[in-house]
Amino acid sequence: MRRLVIAVTGTPGTGKSVFARALAKRLGVPLVDLNALIAEKKIYKLDSERTKIADLSEMRREFVRAIKDTESVVVEGLLAYLLPKKLLTHVVVLRTEPKILKRRLRARKFSEAKTRENVEAEALDIILWEVVDVHGTSNVYEINTTRLKPDDAVERFLDAVAGKISLKPGGISWLEEYLKLVRKSF
Template sequence: MMIALTGTPGTGKTSVAMELKKRGIPVTHVSDTTGPYTLGEDKERDTRIIDDERWALEFTPVEGIIEGHMAHYLQADRIVILRCRPDILKERLSGRGYSEEKIQENVESEILDVALAEAFDIHGKDILYEIDTTGMDIITCADKVEEIVRGNAEPEIGIVDWLIPYGDMI
């Protein structure tokens, strides 16, 4: 069974994935699978340009967690979308040394539910699980994801709406 762990950069995907790996759940990082699909580099955004459609089409499913902000493009058995309050997300991304433009783009993406909307468009709602990581420690978040992995949680989306309280950050 392949579980996609996705969300805007800074929501906790990698940290949660590393905790799940410690618990014996296999983890594959999207970034380790996209090399052959790199089309170039976006210097302005300090990121690689990936042929994500070809990557998703040719991806060989893995057992366990596939982690990354494009994981929801894949045909996974379950999709977990991590969310984070935009003001906290901004602090986290700033702490990583991201440019103001990159921070703003990711904050806007979170406010507008981009990862959730894309996952919904691709998969419908029946395999989507949304988790608000705001104020949640890594262990607690990993516990919630592990419940999903084990099949002990029901799909749930629509638990956060950042647009009204944080729309002025757009």
């Protein structure tokens, strides 16, 4: 089998951590938690809101070092798509309906402002757009996790890799539903 380096990204709350854990387990390969790596290696600065801003070149270097002796690997984190392009064989972008995402972020005690910022970013396809800007569409897989159990999302991804179904980016639009959500709060 060729070496797989599968990056899992998406707006916070879309299910990266649970999906990546399930995928790594299914494939029997290690999982790298990019946020944990950034924290552990202290390769970040804190902005005025005390949000960690990672040093991207250090992040790339530490990741390369971390997987030096491993075969295939799953790596999860919002910034995973910014890892060295030549290493990544697949980029998975997880998506969640804004209304459900809002609920998940509130449950995680995100502030009102952070919740809104992330729900808006999801509604406007911001992460997907950035991923496609960097990688194009051929190795990018877009998965709606709103009504899928993590294990089922993993099976869909593997079906797409096997060419049985298509998860090509661009198949999801939240705008209509999002506008309803926004109108309701006026």
